[in-house]
């Protein structure tokens with residue numbers, strides 16, 4: 001499935017077998033490479049040029065050697081922000097943008113992770129909640145955290161979230177932290193007048209103060225924050241008025 005274009009392609013059984021086989025191999029096999037070439041041919045894997053393709057292959061080799069299984073759960077494309085540069089809003093049809101991942105799908109991913117980790121002798125896992133705005137699916141997140149606590153050794157499990165920060169509350173932060181969430185990726189695009197113009201709520205209201213308050217609350221709870229600023233031609237030279 002291409003999450004960018006929301007297209008689904010049914011692969012021939014031989015390709016499915018190759019993909020299954022791919023998960024169990026300690027080193028990348030020729031057939032796996034062929035699958036990647038095929039996905040590229042189908043337009044499901046995009047590379048700007050041969051150089052980028054070669055780099056991607058090299059990275060896959062490195063991931064295979066790395067004994068950590070990292071999974072990103074894209075829970076929904078829906079979002080309560082309307083950032084001016086959001087690449088998801090232009091590529092996602094409105095019906096799809098209301099969809100959310102079901103708890104069954106999210107939990108079955110954990111089961112798959114458990115299986116792959118046992119099959120390949122992988123001890124460490126990383127789960128990242130992503131969107132859209134993942135906290136729209138707060139109940140799914142809670143269920144995933146509960147199940148992952150019973151499936152994985154907490155000392156070998158890292159849980160992160162990439163969020164716009166607006167739907168965090170002190171109560172939610174306490175709950176998420178107590179269930180293993182330790183690292184958030186938040187975005188502030190500059191001082192309030194710049195941030196609010198670039199990252200407003202769907203209603204048009206500014207978001208700077210709410211995000212900042214929640215960011216401080218997270219730090220007080222002991223969470224690590226990766227703070228991002230999106231820079232482009234429009235704001236790179238802006239000065240505070």
Ligand code: SF4
Nearest residue numbers: 079081083086132164
């Ligand atoms: S917070 Fe992220 S998903 Fe939401 S509108 Fe902004 S860039 Fe898009």
